[in-house]
Amino acid sequence: MSDASVDSVLSESARRWVLRLASGEMSADDMRTLKQWLSNPEHRRAFESARSAWRQVESLRERVGSSLPAAAKAGDRRRNATLVGGLAAACLALFIWLGNPIIWWKADHATEVGEIAKVTLPDGSTAILDTNSALAVHHVAGERAIELLKGQAWFDVKPDRDNPFRVHAGTDIAEAVGTAFSVSRTDDTFAVRVTKGLVAVSTHDKPEPIHVGAGRCACSSEIVAFDEHIDLEWREQRIVIENMPFEDALAELDRYRPGRIVLLGKRTARAHVSAVLSLEGLDHGLNNLARMQGLRMTYLTPYLVLLTEK
Template identity: 30%
Template sequence: MNEDATDPTVMEALEWFVRMRDDKVTAAERQAFEAWLAADEAHAEAWKHAQALWARFDIMQPEFDRLRRGPPLLSRRNFILGSVAMIGGLGGLFAIDQTGLFAEHKTDIGERRTISLPDGSTVELGSYSALSTHFSEMERRVELYRGEGFFDVSHDPARAFLVSAGDGTTQALGTKFDIKFVDDLVTVAVSEHAVQVQGRRFSDLRLEEGWQVSYGRDGLGQPTEASLDTVEAWRSDRIIFQDVPLRRVLAELERYRRGRIILMDSSIGDIPVTAIFQTARTESALQTIADTLGVRLLNAANYVTLVYRAG
């Protein structure tokens, strides 16, 4: 995440930026802004950062102009803060998840769908997931671009069944298994029989029934015993977290709602979360997290929810 967008002084500059762009700004407000700008060299530098961030987001200028003619200042304020938070935290509007753009099978936010594959296997796709199939006489290959799928594989000794996700591939050994690919981390959990997990950055691993393992930028993690009820809870429209870091909880909740969730303070990202949430009630889940962990939420006009340390 861009550190400029998390700096308190830059956030204060963004507040001034919004107020100064409003047609109804008063002379007293302009005077107060000039005083704030002159009070500290850091303020002037933060103001430059705020202007630079908005310049990178000029694609939203027509929408901002529309908002200026209608809704009250709070809506305009939230719109700009949300817009700048998106570019500061995510590198631009068009960088927001282009993975799986041309996928063969996709689910929308909140959608769960079972797909029958040509060989008789099935895959249940979770919310906001995408995959494509590449079947030939030699092998059965599935590419999971994002999200989660539960695979029930038909036996075919002549053709391996392979699921590619991220930097690794999981080969079915006559089995049922779950693969989740969220926020650059892939987690494989075996419900029945076994799989072989292989990748360019790590040695092959045979994963047995009742076990799970994750891999990502740091390579392959250590296998751990899986709570299959927890792993497969999404198939019953629930999400179960057991001592999961807050940053990963937010990434998971984001798959079940419109708009982005941005952690504005990395120091709270490792706070463990243990909870059960309904996938259809993510707003309630976020509020529960805020009330329980003492964090603050700012919902910016439904474009983005910013998560801060309270106080």
């Protein structure tokens, strides 16, 4: 494992210990395990760094909460409680933001949040990884196998009929000989979008392969049309929002921005918006969207943005 991977795993372990301590649910056995873990000087340094970060997050939450004006009305108190509660949830999400380090340990290629990367695979095929995505390469005799560990990737496959190209996402598989397609994976969804040629798709609940042609998507066990210039524009470092509820648009932008975007107030949540945003100027585009909805954009930290009504 590389030094960077070791540091990532160690930092994640330290954050988990700090969160466990903050929860107040540590047992005597847990304390003994932590004490033994901290006997390693590198572990202790990682723990102190994580604890310092957590204290800063807690201090930020408390400062914002204490700065809210005294509320004379019940509605004001509820809004203040919503603000503090939303901030606390955002801070917690920010603290554990780096996710599962095991995925990054297994990956041969990976992207950070907001990063798009193009890589050449061992057989000469090309893959473009979406934000916060990871894949492992398992080419063997008779099969060019890719394991999509997280996120989404688009593949331009070099033809080779003797060695099928298969993308595995859990128990789901997309197979092609010479074509181009994307595969996306979350905890509960699997989607294959074909941009050229034909792809055979099989899933855990439908093991018999379904053939999907260009311009079609095998999405949630259904074959539907999709627009390449909307759904796959991320390959060109752009995000296309097409007549999407505002809160859904924010969730999409959140995937490409390190940290969290928090919308306080639901008045504008379901209003539909359309936009094309460049990843290089994502915050500028976000600010324009917020202004169109009558919202103010406030940075609490570079990684935590609040959208509030003016």
